[in-house]
Amino acid sequence: xxxxxxxxxxxxxxxxxxxxxxxxxxxxRVVPGAxxxxxxxxxxxxxxxxxxxxxxxxxxxxxxxxxxxxxxxKTGYHLxxxxxxxxxxxxxxxxxxxxxxxxxxxxxxxxxRFKPSYWYQYLNVNKKFAEAIRQNAGxxxxxxxxxxxxxxxxxxxxxMGCTQKIGFFLHIPFPPMDIFLKLPWRKKVLEALLQYDLxxxxxxxxxxxxxxxxSQLIREVKIRGRGSISSVDFKGRSIRIGAFPISIDxxxxxxxxxxxxxxxxxxxxxxxxxxxxxxxxxxxLDYTKGIPERLCAFKNALEHYEELxxxxxxxxxxxxxxxxxxxxxxxxxxxxxxxGEINGRFTTSGWIPIHxxxxxxxxxxxxxxxxxxxxxxxxPLKDGMNLVAKEYCACNLDEKGVLILSEFAGAAAQLHRxxxxxxxxxxxxxSKAILKAYRMPYEERVKRxxxxxxxxxxxxxxxxxxxxxxxxxxxxxxxxPVGVA
Ligand code: ADQ
Numbered sequence: 146x147x148x149x150x151x152x153x154x155x156x157x158x159x160x161x162x163x164x165x166x167x168x169x170x171x172x173x174r175v176v177p178g179a180x181x182x183x184x185x186x187x188x189x190x191x192x193x194x195x196x197x198x199x200x201x202x203x204x205x206x207x208x209x210x211x212x213x214x215x216x217x218x219k220t221g222y223h224l225x226x227x228x229x230x231x232x233x234x235x236x237x238x239x240x241x242x243x244x245x246x247x248x249x250x251x252x253x254x255x256x257x258r259f260k261p262s263y264w265y266q267y268l269n270v271n272k273k274f275a276e277a278i279r280q281n282a283g284x285x286x287x288x289x290x291x292x293x294x295x296x297x298x299x300x301x302x303x304x305m306g307c308t309q310k311i312g313f314f315l316h317i318p319f320p321p322m323d324i325f326l327k328l329p330w331r332k333k334v335l336e337a338l339l340q341y342d343l344x345x346x347x348x349x350x351x352x353x354x355x356x357x358x359x360s361q362l363i364r365e366v367k368i369r370g371r372g373s374i375s376s377v378d379f380k381g382r383s384i385r386i387g388a389f390p391i392s393i394d395x396x397x398x399x400x401x402x403x404x405x406x407x408x409x410x411x412x413x414x415x416x417x418x419x420x421x422x423x424x425x426x427x428x429x430l431d432y433t434k435g436i437p438e439r440l441c442a443f444k445n446a447l448e449h450y451e452e453l454x455x456x457x458x459x460x461x462x463x464x465x466x467x468x469x470x471x472x473x474x475x476x477x478x479x480x481x482x483x484x485g486e487i488n489g490r491f492t493t494s495g496w497i498p499i500h501x502x503x504x505x506x507x508x509x510x511x512x513x514x515x516x517x518x519x520x521x522x523x524x525p526l527k528d529g530m531n532l533v534a535k536e537y538c539a540c541n542l543d544e545k546g547v548l549i550l551s552e553f554a555g556a557a558a559q560l561h562r563x564x565x566x567x568x569x570x571x572x573x574x575x576s577k578a579i580l581k582a583y584r585m586p587y588e589e590r591v592k593r594x595x596x597x598x599x600x601x602x603x604x605x606x607x608x609x610x611x612x613x614x615x616x617x618x619x620x621x622x623x624x625x626p627v628g629v630a
Contacts, residue, residue, distance in 0.1 A: 153287045155195040157186050160294040162199035162224055175216040184394050185606040190222035198225045227277055236266030242294045250317050251433045251527040254327050264330055275301035292316045300337035312617050313341040317529040319351040325358045332362050343385040343617045347529045347555040352388045374622050389613050391530050395605040398539035402512045410513035424459045425518035427533045429466040432476050435526040435569040440483040442575035447491050450580045455496045462502045515540035520547045520582045524569035530555035535601045544594040547582040563597035
C-alpha cells in the first residue's frame, strides 16, 4: 500500500533511532531496525529524502556516529544521532521518562519518583534534540516528533525562532486529569505541547483526558469540535488534537505467517503440546503488562475448572527490557516465582501448565506462536495500544483463534466487539474468560475472528501514517468525519 506523499520533506524524531547496534566478535555494526513505525515512515522518508533524528541507545561514542552515518546508505534516508552522556541517560531517560512519565501516564503514580533533577535534565536533552532539528531541518520541512520523552521539543524550537509545522504523537496513554494533576510540572508540559501544530493520541479516551486537563489548567484555551479531531486556540495559535490508533503492517503479517517456514515451525511447536489448546501471552517485561496478575488468573482457572487441567497450556513469552532497573529485576523474579509455583502444583506426567520463555523471538518463531495459539491472553493493566493483539489477529489464518483482551489496552476501542473483554485486575473474571474461550464453539470463534481481522486490515499502519499526515496538512477540518479513528 502507498503512503501519503507529504507536500514537504519529513523529519522524524524519536528518542531512539530505528537501528540496532550488534556486536560481531568485538566489532560493532549498525543494522537498520524493524517494527511498524519504521516500516510505515521509511517510504515517506525515502521518497522525499528525509531524516530520522534520535539517540543511538548507547552513551556517546564518536566511532558509533560514523557507523550510524554509514547505515544511512542502507536505510535510504539520513540518520542523525543525538549524543547523550551517561548523566543524560540516567536523569532524562531512566529518570524523567521511565520513572515519572511512564508510570504516571499508565495510572501507576505510586511508582513515580518526582525528582527535580530529572526534570531539569529532561529539558536539557529536549534542547539538544531541538537544536539538532533546527540545524538539520529546512524552513519548509514537516517535523514529526514521537512520544513522551520529547514533549518539550516544539516549545524549545519556537524559543529558537523555528516556524516549521511540527506534529507530535503520544504512543502511550494520556492519564485521567486527577492523575495528571500529580505531575509537579503539569502546566509547563501542557503549555509546551501546545507549541505543536498537531497532537495525536492513540484513542478518543486519551484525547478526552488531555482536553480535560487542558481546560482545567490553562484557562485561556478555547476548544472546538468533539469528534476525533478537535482544535484548540491558544495565544493566537490553532492546534489540532486527534485520535489516531496506531496499527501494524497487516499484509506483511498475514503474508509471512502463511509461509511454509512459519507453518512448519508452528506444527513442530504444537507437536510438543499435543491435543491441547494453547493460550499465548507475549509481552515486553514491564509492570504495565499485567503478567503476574495474568498468571494468578490462570492459576485460579486451573483451581476452579478441572476440565482445563491437562487440556490447556499457557505459553508466556517475555521479552527482556530495562533489565538494569531493580524494579524490573523484581518483576522478573515475581513472574518466575509464580510460574514455578503453578507448575510445581499442577504439572502431571505428560502435561506442563506453563511454558515460560524469557527472550526475544525471531520473526518466524513469533509468527509461528501467533499461528498455533488457539487463545491469546492479552491483559495489560494499561497500554497505549498493544500491537501484539493486532498481530495475533493478522496471523490467525484459519480464523479460529480467540482473543481475550484487557479493557485498558488502547486496542480495546477497536477490538472490543470481537474479543472477550476483561478487567485485568479481576482474577475471577479473567479466569472465567479463559474457560469461555476454551469452550467457545467453532462457529462463534470464526465469526469473531473474521470481524477482528477485518478491523485490523482496514486501519493498518499505512492508514495511520496517512491519516495523521492528512490531518496535519488539511486546509480545514470539515473534511474529517467524526469517526475517523
Ligand atoms: P510496547 O509497550 O513495546 O509499545 P506493543 O504495542 O505490544 O508494546 O509492541 C510490542 C512489539 O514488540 C510488537 O510489535 C511485538 O511483535 C514485538 N514483540 C513482542 N514480543 C516479542 C518477542 N518475544 N520477540 C520479538 N518481538 C516481540 C509502545 C506502547 C504501546 C503501543 C506501541 C506502538 O507501550 O502501547 O502500542 O508503543 O505505539
